Amino acid sequence: MDAEAAKLIGAGLAAIGVGLAALGVGNVFGSFLESALRNPAAADGQQGRLFIGFAAAELLGLLAFVVAMILLFVA
Amino acid sequence: MAAEPGKIDPMHQFMVEPLFGTGGLQVGGYNIAFTNSALWMVLSLFVLWVFMLGGMKRQLVPGRWQAAAESVVGFVNSMVSTSIGPEGRRFVPLVFTLFMFIIIANLMGMVPIGILTPVWHGAHAFTATSHFTVTGVLAVLSFATVLIVGFSRHGFHFFSLFVPHGTPVIMIPLMFVIELFSFLVRPFSLALRLFVAMTAGHILLKVLGGFVIKGISAGVGYGLLVSLPSFVLMIGISALELLVCAIQAYVFALLTSLYLNDAVNLH
Numbered sequence: 095m096d097a098e099a100a101k102l103i104g105a106g107l108a109a110i111g112v113g114l115a116a117l118g119v120g121n122v123f124g125s126f127l128e129s130a131l132r133n134p135a136a137a138d139g140q141q142g143r144l145f146i147g148f149a150a151a152e153l154l155g156l157l158a159f160v161v162a163m164i165l166l167f168v169a
Numbered sequence: 170m171a172a173e174p175g176k177i178d179p180m181h182q183f184m185v186e187p188l189f190g191t192g193g194l195q196v197g198g199y200n201i202a203f204t205n206s207a208l209w210m211v212l213s214l215f216v217l218w219v220f221m222l223g224g225m226k227r228q229l230v231p232g233r234w235q236a237a238a239e240s241v242v243g244f245v246n247s248m249v250s251t252s253i254g255p256e257g258r259r260f261v262p263l264v265f266t267l268f269m270f271i272i273i274a275n276l277m278g279m280v281p282i283g284i285l286t287p288v289w290h291g292a293h294a295f296t297a298t299s300h301f302t303v304t305g306v307l308a309v310l311s312f313a314t315v316l317i318v319g320f321s322r323h324g325f326h327f328f329s330l331f332v333p334h335g336t337p338v339i340m341i342p343l344m345f346v347i348e349l350f351s352f353l354v355r356p357f358s359l360a361l362r363l364f365v366a367m368t369a370g371h372i373l374l375k376v377l378g379g380f381v382i383k384g385i386s387a388g389v390g391y392g393l394l395v396s397l398p399s400f401v402l403m404i405g406i407s408a409l410e411l412l413v414c415a416i417q418a419y420v421f422a423l424l425t426s427l428y429l430n431d432a433v434n435l436h
Contacts, residue, residue: 142248142251142252142423145416145419145420145423146420146423146424146427148416148420149362149420149423149424152362152366153358153361153362156361156362156365156366156369157361159365159369160361160365163368167180
């Protein structure tokens with residue numbers, strides 16, 4: 095296979111990771127909302143943890159984006 | 170990978186170019202050109218300066234501007250004091266500066282001055298936080314503060330941060346290495362998150378913008394089929410990007426105050 099074609103295919107495969115991070119971020123906010131509706135009084139106190147969980151889930155997806163960009167523009 | 174003529178080049182917006190003919194300025198062999206990145210950072214600082222100067226009025230009944238400034242300060246203040254505790258008040262200026270600079274630089278990058286292109290060729294907003302050098306310096310600033318505060322308060326006892334309470338003796342070497350690594354990647358994860366979130370959003374907007382332009386120039390049918398949905402999507406993504414701008418600044422400030430909490434209180 096041509097090296098250029100392999101790079102493009104690799105970048106496309108790396109994009110799958112971004113979609114998986116979407117599942118993670120959705121899970122973070124979904125679970126938060128689920129439990130916040132059960133006990134709305136405790137919800138405000140957990141907002142910091144909500145965003146820490148969001149940041150961690152998002153970062154791992156952004157790493158997939160970085161891999162795609164490195165394949166396209168650096169490698 | 171250079172774009173061929175007539176193709177969408179979504180990376181062009183991240184080009185750092187010297188402005189006002191300062192491209193050749195050198196000090197000690199290093200180029201110190203005043204770039205568009207520097208210009209937008211100075212503009213962000215100017216906006217922050219005006220915002221705070223207009224807000225710090227000390228009136229008993231605050232006007233709108235003072236109320237806005239006070240609510241932002243109160244927001245950062247409560248975030249820092251809930252994560253660090255009463256000792257955290259000393260770090261409010263640092264976290265506030267980081268938060269405000271990042272959120273203003275993010276939002277300034279979203280200003281659509283590109284529509285001025287007919288009268289001002291090449292006009293486009295530059296997102297200073299979409300470059301790893303800029304976010305890296307911000308992250309090093311927050312990480313260096315953690316190190317300085319930690320070592321000056323606790324001395325070498327600061328290393329007990331890497332051995333959580335109740336760790337079995339056999340596990341201590343392994344836990345130490347793992348915790349040390351998770352501590353050392355913090356500045357990278359801080360910088361990388363902000364830079365990639367900004368870059369990805371702007372690339373997405375430019376790709377959609379390319380769809381709109383190419384659809385319109387391909388004819389009425391393609392315009393209705395491609396350009397209109399793309400344009401509607403662009404408006405939605407722009408709103409999402411405004412949210413991301415605020416969330417990323419918030420996450421940066423929140424993680425900085427959590428890391429400072431480690432340095433101040435250990436575990």
